[in-house]
Amino acid sequence: MKITLSSVLLLLVTVFFAGTCGISFAADNFTIAVDPGHQLRRNNELEPIGPGASLKKAKVAPGTRGVVTNVPEYQLTLDVSLKLRDELLARGYNVLMIRETNDVNISNRERAAMATEAGADIFVRIHADASENSYDIGILAISPTGNNPYVSHLYAKSRALSDEILSATVSATGAHERGVLEADNMSGINWSTIPVTIIEMGFMTNPEEDRLMQTEEYQRKLVIGIADGIDSYVNKRSE
Numbered sequence: 001m002k003i004t005l006s007s008v009l010l011l012l013v014t015v016f017f018a019g020t021c022g023i024s025f026a027a028d029n030f031t032i033a034v035d036p037g038h039q040l041r042r043n044n045e046l047e048p049i050g051p052g053a054s055l056k057k058a059k060v061a062p063g064t065r066g067v068v069t070n071v072p073e074y075q076l077t078l079d080v081s082l083k084l085r086d087e088l089l090a091r092g093y094n095v096l097m098i099r100e101t102n103d104v105n106i107s108n109r110e111r112a113a114m115a116t117e118a119g120a121d122i123f124v125r126i127h128a129d130a131s132e133n134s135y136d137i138g139i140l141a142i143s144p145t146g147n148n149p150y151v152s153h154l155y156a157k158s159r160a161l162s163d164e165i166l167s168a169t170v171s172a173t174g175a176h177e178r179g180v181l182e183a184d185n186m187s188g189i190n191w192s193t194i195p196v197t198i199i200e201m202g203f204m205t206n207p208e209e210d211r212l213m214q215t216e217e218y219q220r221k222l223v224i225g226i227a228d229g230i231d232s233y234v235n236k237r238s239e
Helices: 005-021 025-029 073-090 108-117 152-173 207-213 216-237
Strands: 031-036 043-048 056-060 094-097 122-129 139-143 177-182 196-203
Touching (some): 031 108, 043 108, 056 108, 073 094, 122 216, 152 196, 196 207
Parallel strands (some): 031 094, 031 122, 122 196, 139 177
Antiparallel strands (some): 139 196
């Protein structure tokens, strides 16, 4: 192959652009499944919480609702996830949206299966939190434990994904960091076949955070933080 000055300059420009944007060269070959949590109607039918599990949970829980705004969680998660989709596409990633409307009926097991069937590299599940204590605030990430009976082999990557997204989102928003919760009872995690995390963006039961999460400015900060965390994860995995 003949190397020309123009080809060298093109390569240098590409390297500079990728470096300044924080995007891995592998971004265009990297697929992210984005799952806006919950849906318009709950589904109380039961499904196993993981492959071969005897314990069963509802296929889709109802989610929470803004204590002040009265906005349901399923609407907030969709609003943020659609913005996240656009941001990730702009950064060069491939994106699978588990849902793009509220009027669906997709169980947690089915959501994980959709991510697998699409050949996604990571599974990012977007949720908001609730508490009986209205003073509880902050962002939380959830990953499986190292001894998870269903996806222990995904622990290291899922924990790294959770750490990166949590750190970047807290940095972008200035929110209180609640850390990474490791759990084995999340169906959408236990059925996953790829690195997975749940991001709890804030408490809809806290009046201040409820109002804040309904603003375009704060949703934009959440999106940038989540996308930055994904960038960091992808770049570190490719080093």
